Amino acid sequence: MLPVYWPLLKGGSYDNNKKSYGLFYNSPLFYHSPSYAGRDRQARQASSEGLGSAQPRCSWVCERTALHTWVFPSAAPVGQKNRNIYDNKNQGGEPPTGTLVRKEGDPASGDAAVDEAYDGTGATYDLYFDIYKRNSIDDKGMPLISYVHYDVNFDNAFWDGSEMVYGDGDPDIFERFTKAIDVTGHELTHGVTQYEANLAYSNQPGALNESMSDVFGSLVKQRVLNQTADQADWIIGAGLFKPTINGVGIRSMKAPGTAYDDPLLGKDPQPAHMKDYVKTSRDNGGVHINSGIPNHAFYLAAAEIGGYAWEKAGNIWYIALRDYLRSKSNFKKAATTTISVAKELYGEGSKEQKAVQNAWKAVGVLS
Numbered sequence: 001m002l003p004v005y006w007p008l009l010k011g012g013s014y015d016n017n018k019k020s021y022g023l024f025y026n027s028p029l030f031y032h033s034p035s036y037a038g039r040d041r042q043a044r045q046a047s048s049e050g051l052g053s054a055q056p057r058c059s060w061v062c063e064r065t066a067l068h069t070w071v072f073p074s075a076a077p078v079g080q081k082n083r084n085i086y087d088n089k090n091q092g093g094e095p096p097t098g099t100l101v102r103k104e105g106d107p108a109s110g111d112a113a114v115d116e117a118y119d120g121t122g123a124t125y126d127l128y129f130d131i132y133k134r135n136s137i138d139d140k141g142m143p144l145i146s147y148v149h150y151d152v153n154f155d156n157a158f159w160d161g162s163e164m165v166y167g168d169g170d171p172d173i174f175e176r177f178t179k180a181i182d183v184t185g186h187e188l189t190h191g192v193t194q195y196e197a198n199l200a201y202s203n204q205p206g207a208l209n210e211s212m213s214d215v216f217g218s219l220v221k222q223r224v225l226n227q228t229a230d231q232a233d234w235i236i237g238a239g240l241f242k243p244t245i246n247g248v249g250i251r252s253m254k255a256p257g258t259a260y261d262d263p264l265l266g267k268d269p270q271p272a273h274m275k276d277y278v279k280t281s282r283d284n285g286g287v288h289i290n291s292g293i294p295n296h297a298f299y300l301a302a303a304e305i306g307g308y309a310w311e312k313a314g315n316i317w318y319i320a321l322r323d324y325l326r327s328k329s330n331f332k333k334a335a336t337t338t339i340s341v342a343k344e345l346y347g348e349g350s351k352e353q354k355a356v357q358n359a360w361k362a363v364g365v366l367s
């Protein structure tokens with residue numbers, strides 16, 4: 001049985017100020033919280049200003065992690081990806097260390113995790129650039145840095161404020177986390193959110209933060225598969241579970257709460273409606289749980305609009321995230337904002353605006 005409440009069992013308390021955006025709540029290592037967020041600002045500064053391999057000023061963080069190599073590849077020109085995949089070789093570490101094993105333009109390495117991380121970050125960059133005219137995570141050509149083979153039996157993937165980190169899974173439950181392309185889209189979207197709405201990672205803003213990552217993660221996958229809203233499975237992390245696990249993925253946007261039900265993992269705890277909103281202090285106030293509600297609203301809006309979900313529903317959500325939502329925005333704010341963005345883009349009383357309105361009513365955020 002997985003120690004679902006691992007931090008409590010350990011007797012530790014986690015610190016909300018330590019930013020780490022894990023993928024999955026029922027993971028023993030979910031609360032892995034890199035405590036090196038201090039360098040993130042420096043990293044962003046260095047990359048977004050095109051300073052190349054600028055050496056950030058050392059802080060207390062550096063002293064703790066003196067072995068880390070500070071490498072900040074230059075920002076890429078508009079429309080050009082700059083992917084860098086590092087192999088952590090199961091060393092773990094905060095921040096992760098690793099050897100650069102594939103950079104932009106290099107041929108496939110033959111290591112599935114490396115090549116999946118490369119392709120997944122590429123597909124995510126392409127969705128944001130081709131559809132939403134966004135030049136990488138920061139819209140300034142930020143290099144996309146991934147660490148694979150992180151730690152031993154590491155059952156999660158996370159965005160640590162400046163890079164993506166993927167575990168290899170374990171013998172019993174999870175496959176390697178690069179296997180699901182929507183997981184890569186999910187992690188990178190945490191970066192986009194950080195640069196835009198910067199939704200606080202707790203309670204409703206945190207659940208919205210998680211939901212935005214699921215929305216755009218799913219859209220990355222749907223676009224790669226060329227699926228319309230009615231063809232897509234709307235499952236997050238399909239293929240991540242070992243075949244012995246009773247589950248289709250870690251979350252379902254179409255039917256929150258139904259993704260898995262297994263003796264090792266428990267049951268998918270996601271609600272699809274406000275009446276089932278889970279009040280909890282765990283999981284930063286249920287950020288991976290209550291995200292089911294805005295996830296389902298997005299699914300309903302996209303399904304009613306029809307066609308490719310990334311085109312209209314995705315655009316509405318993206319503009320809300322970029323221009324209107326802020327750190328303390330709650331579900332209601334997301335609802336009223338996406339409705340007004342739909343009106344802005346497609347007109348008052350348009351099919352799109354009605355679909356978005358109906359969606360938020362259906363999940364009980366609006367009455």
Ligand SMILES: [Zn+2]
Nearest residue numbers: 021022023213
């Ligand atoms: Zn997440």
